[in-house]
Amino acid sequence: MSIDVGARLRNVRTTFGLSQRELARRAGVTNGLISLIEQNRVSPSISSLKKVLDGVPMSLAEFFTLDLSAAPQAFFAAQELVELGNPEVSLRLVAAQRPGRLLTVLHERYAAGAATGEEMLAHRGEEAGVVVRGRVELTVGGATRVLGPGEAYYFSSQLPHRFRNVGREACEIISACTPATF
Template structure:
């Protein structure tokens, strides 16, 4: 993984936009072509902006992701700056000598979150068919380290580090370290 950070895509740069979306969902041109029922060559040409696809083709392709035309033109796929936070970037919201509440991402912007304590043994992996579901998702590493992939971004998170992202962006968790990893995670709407 570890794709270079993509720039913002304008509405009329369909090629870059499609490529970005495809990469975010972890698909190759051939795999997407297979799902969509078009040829990989067509996708290649579109992504290079050497042709302007017909609506019917574009729709077929997006159906393979899947993504609606409206979402394709509406959504902002540029990675948010606020996906990752270092331990130092967490907001202390209630400090007492025996306890500390540190909030991920400045302020809880009216989000209703359920919270979990998870343990990943060394080698544990949610798999490379990346997870994807409704809602938002948030977590903080307690001990050990965890490799987290969110769309095109990937980071190894260490104790105190955290993540926050929309769950409909494909994501994956792996413990590539040698000790168990404990993290506190939260999701919305609460699924557990």
């Protein structure tokens, strides 16, 4: 085998921020299998590799087309950003496929009235961003503020936080956080 399936899979999995167990759960296989494949201790059957990639999701064609030796891509067209959200809250990730990435940079778009959810978010690291369109209500550790175009934020992600679009139009934010959480 000249092609390193294990390294490819590990790259894909970590790029999408999944643990072996989480990917295994989504794919309907065991975490042990993911481990064995990533160590090249087995050469998976097409059917099981297909199942695993469905959990990402990624096609077999994309998987084998990945060029790991290529110099990291520096520029990305809008269409190249990877969509992680839903129709209400669109989260478009910059450089999703870059291995060992330390930053998560997102182009976020909230429909009118949309929010990050009922529960407050809280995770490790720090995050910051700038509003580019519309008006967004940001709550951080008990404090709440409405931000408009050109205004920005920066806080420790451990503080419970939530974004909510309080305007009547869609709003857009460019955000970053570290370490990479997506």
